[in-house]
Amino acid sequence: MVLSRENGDQAPVPPYWEEAKAELMKRDRIMNRLIPQFGDLHLVGHDDPFITLARAIVNQQVTTQVANAAWAKLLETCPKFTPAAVQKTGAAALAGCGLSKRKAEYILDLADHFKNKKVHAAQWAQMDDEAVIAELVQIRGITRWTAEMFLIFNLLRPNVLPLDDSRLISGISQNYFSGEPVSRSDAREVSANWEPFRTVATWYLWRSLDPVPVK
Structure with a gap:
């Protein structure tokens, strides 16, 4: 089992993570560029x-x-x-x-x-x-x-698209629209290519903006 070592933690990879990476890299040129930058790092869930x-x-x-x-x-x-x-x-x-x-x-x-x-x-x-x-x-x-x-x-659901998340919107703006303002409609359109792994794409966009691990 591949483990993450973010902040010294070791945690199992979400069961869909490797499949999601492969699919996103195949479908989306931005994800194809972003995902390899973060190696084996992955979403670390919280049990409680x-x-x-x-x-x-x-x-x-x-x-x-x-x-x-x-x-x-x-x-x-x-x-x-x-x-x-x-x-x-x-x-x-x-x-x-x-x-x-x-x-x-x-x-x-x-x-x-x-x-x-x-x-x-x-x-x-x-x-x-x-x-x-x-x-x-x-x-x-x-x-x-x-x-x-x-x-x-917590539930490690694979297909969540948090449109109210400013970091997600910023990540889409920076990576897909050269920093131009992005509407919720724009975000939905971009994310259609990520289903059923919108959680994974969101996580990589967070990481593209912020070197501090998203928890």
Whole structure:
């Protein structure tokens, strides 16, 4: 099994990754150029759904570097990072890690949903993408973008296209339109060539813009 060594981590390659790379390189000249630049690096998933969603909330509307710094401080403040531990930590301490007051409240609400079993986490692996999104967006602070990040990083779904993701739009602009503005319609048109592996193409576009691993 090929392993990734991003940030010293070792993780199994998503089962569709190698097939997706081959297909994307065959179909898309930009992917044919991008994919070889990153060797054996690949999407590294997160097993814990609560942590994945909390991390996605932290990542909302900030740069990768800012999000990584805030997340590191959160783990220093709350090393276990279970729903119960997060609730015990409290809003003030969470905000002190570099989060906005609103994001701290969102993470506490997420902890409440998990601790009191208001979500059906055990069933998500069997649900289709849109059904998972529909349940997740009922949680305060979980947007469609956040739910799509969960599909990518926890459930490892292969065909997610997060059109609300500014990095994806920037990646399409830089790589396919010479930096010109890109509409959602443009992005959909470009991505039609990536199906059923839009997650993989998205990940490579992220990496084309930012040397910091996308998590």
